[in-house]
Amino acid sequence: MTTALAARIAREYGTPAVVIDMDRVERNIARIQAACDAAGVANRPHIKTHKSPYLAGLQRAAGAKGITCQKLGEAEVMVDGGLDDILISYNLLGEQKMQRLGALMRRASITVTADNPAVLADLPMASAAAGRPVPVVIECDTGRKRAGVETPAEAIALARQMTTMPEVRFAGFMLYPTETGWPEAQRFFDDALAGVRALGLEPSIISTGGSPNLKNLGQLRGATEHRPGTYIYNDRMQVAAGVATWDDCALTVYSTVVSRAAPERGILDAGSKTLTSDTGGLDGHGLILEHPEAKIARFAEEHGFLDLSRSNTRPQVGDVVRIVPNHVCVVVNMVDEVLMVRGDDIIGTLPVAARGRLR
Numbered sequence: 001m002t003t004a005l006a007a008r009i010a011r012e013y014g015t016p017a018v019v020i021d022m023d024r025v026e027r028n029i030a031r032i033q034a035a036c037d038a039a040g041v042a043n044r045p046h047i048k049t050h051k052s053p054y055l056a057g058l059q060r061a062a063g064a065k066g067i068t069c070q071k072l073g074e075a076e077v078m079v080d081g082g083l084d085d086i087l088i089s090y091n092l093l094g095e096q097k098m099q100r101l102g103a104l105m106r107r108a109s110i111t112v113t114a115d116n117p118a119v120l121a122d123l124p125m126a127s128a129a130a131g132r133p134v135p136v137v138i139e140c141d142t143g144r145k146r147a148g149v150e151t152p153a154e155a156i157a158l159a160r161q162m163t164t165m166p167e168v169r170f171a172g173f174m175l176y177p178t179e180t181g182w183p184e185a186q187r188f189f190d191d192a193l194a195g196v197r198a199l200g201l202e203p204s205i206i207s208t209g210g211s212p213n214l215k216n217l218g219q220l221r222g223a224t225e226h227r228p229g230t231y232i233y234n235d236r237m238q239v240a241a242g243v244a245t246w247d248d249c250a251l252t253v254y255s256t257v258v259s260r261a262a263p264e265r266g267i268l269d270a271g272s273k274t275l276t277s278d279t280g281g282l283d284g285h286g287l288i289l290e291h292p293e294a295k296i297a298r299f300a301e302e303h304g305f306l307d308l309s310r311s312n313t314r315p316q317v318g319d320v321v322r323i324v325p326n327h328v329c330v331v332v333n334m335v336d337e338v339l340m341v342r343g344d345d346i347i348g349t350l351p352v353a354a355r356g357r358l359r
Helices: 003-013 024-041 053-060 072-080 097-107 119-132 153-164 182-199 209-218 236-241 328-332
Strands: 017-021 067-069 087-091 112-113 136-140 166-175 205-211 226-229 249-260 265-268 293-299 304-307 319-322 339-342 345-351
Touching: 003 249, 003 319, 003 345, 017 024, 024 053, 024 205, 024 339, 053 067, 053 072, 067 072, 072 087, 072 136, 087 136, 087 205, 097 119, 097 304, 112 119, 119 136, 119 153, 119 166, 136 153, 136 182, 153 166, 153 182, 166 182, 205 209, 209 236, 249 328
Parallel strands: 017 339, 067 087, 087 112, 112 136, 136 166, 166 205, 205 226
Antiparallel strands: 017 249, 249 265, 249 319, 265 304, 293 304, 339 345
16 A cells, blocks of 8 residues: 555545455455365355455356355345355245245245254245245254254254155255364264265255365365355454465555544544454454554444554554454445455445345
């Protein structure tokens, strides 16, 4: 960043501004696509990070097989934007969602996730609306204790239930191992695979995730695809996880120092409504590239509280700084658009089209 670019952004767009470096975005897309190709697994990027059909299109053009969405509303936006072959990696329940799912299946190839019988019980409504069976992958909990069946036996039982339901089609398994839990995930998968094969079923999708596991890409024997999301922008969490460098961080928040009331403290115009309160287990709320020893210690809604006690260089009132967020996905979801730059040139704004799709 040059001082001239920072001054222009502040003057023409104002701060805080969420800015993406398109050269880095494209480099990240190419790098991870090449890694997936080398590992022999398809890339199915998760769009929860960027929420943009345009960027999903760039990922597809680079070789991505399809995309992953966390919400039905995100998938609707992506299909409207010309995307196809979508995995919705979240349990869907209720008649309203089933009617929307069925309508979407008439327009695109959609696969959904289930980890319990209640989810399967609703899917015939979507099948009736779509006029064809709903492909379903079984989500398996391999250590994160989030969603997912906890044992191979439960996975096999769900697959067995599907064999009695002509409205659904068993499509495979979805896993999100912990970064160190891949041997355990392999044992889980091997047992579940043997069980469904005994039922006469064969999975077509074995999906692993996400960006923190890029260092484990391809380690699950039998995996067909991987679901990284954050890699397109990266953030402090990905750097801490060892899967990105600071040069891979394509999104920064440009923020102005608006107060220096005391020598060792200051205030940024980016608070919790911009950088969010999600620390990701890290110290502070973002890395200031121009003053890496400074700490964004806490927030009010519109105030970022700077602790400058460890910083040899200290910003002055009016200085514009760049912040690498701790967790970029939630930052993107806070804004209606991001500003695109190449080098020192501003090339336009990009809507965060699927922002706010909570359902």
